[in-house]
Amino acid sequence: MSAYPGPLKNLLDELKRLPGVGAKSAERYAFFLLKDEKADALRLADAVRAIKEDLTPCPECGLVTDEPPCAVCRDPKRDRGIVLVVEQPKDVYALEALGRYRGVYFVLLGTVRLLDGVDERQLDLKPLERRLRSGEVREVVLGLTAELEGDQTALHLAQWLRPFGVAITRLARGLGPGQRLADAPRSSLEDALLERRPIAPG
Numbered sequence: 001m002s003a004y005p006g007p008l009k010n011l012l013d014e015l016k017r018l019p020g021v022g023a024k025s026a027e028r029y030a031f032f033l034l035k036d037e038k039a040d041a042l043r044l045a046d047a048v049r050a051i052k053e054d055l056t057p058c059p060e061c062g063l064v065t066d067e068p069p070c071a072v073c074r075d076p077k078r079d080r081g082i083v084l085v086v087e088q089p090k091d092v093y094a095l096e097a098l099g100r101y102r103g104v105y106f107v108l109l110g111t112v113r114l115l116d117g118v119d120e121r122q123l124d125l126k127p128l129e130r131r132l133r134s135g136e137v138r139e140v141v142l143g144l145t146a147e148l149e150g151d152q153t154a155l156h157l158a159q160w161l162r163p164f165g166v167a168i169t170r171l172a173r174g175l176g177p178g179q180r181l182a183d184a185p186r187s188s189l190e191d192a193l194l195e196r197r198p199i200a201p202g
Ligand SMILES: [Zn+2]
Pocket: 058, 059, 060, 061, 062, 063, 069, 070, 071, 072, 073, 074
């Protein structure tokens, strides 16, 4: 039987759900919070609550924001003629940290899991379709993880995009197989962005 009182055990269990946090780290964080000032510890609780309650997907690109449309879509200096399709919000943050990309984004929120038998219809492409139908898009860049699943998604998207008559490219060399965009070194990301290559119509 655990000697921890219920609330402490609950906190330990919740902390252990976080990636990379094992029993030892969970104890370290929990005991820190236990002896922390109440107001300081509750700021953490409030911050967690706020990302779940105050953030919504941007109706135009899917990036999380507390003020839709998001800062990128609101920025009049961004080039709406180029749409970079990425899997996750954190890919956008990695690219924005580079400061080299001036187009807009579309966040897929997960790749099509064709191999798991999950259908591509689960992707909500409507906001992207609206953007394409507006006629201002010249190029769609696919910035998906270069692994099998990402490739399937890229293929599906390329097919879906063809009738719109825009240039379809993908991020080029620099990103190794299976490498997540957000985890790529800065220089690789820059190369991949600058040397994008067209996807041949198939
Ligand atoms: Zn947006």
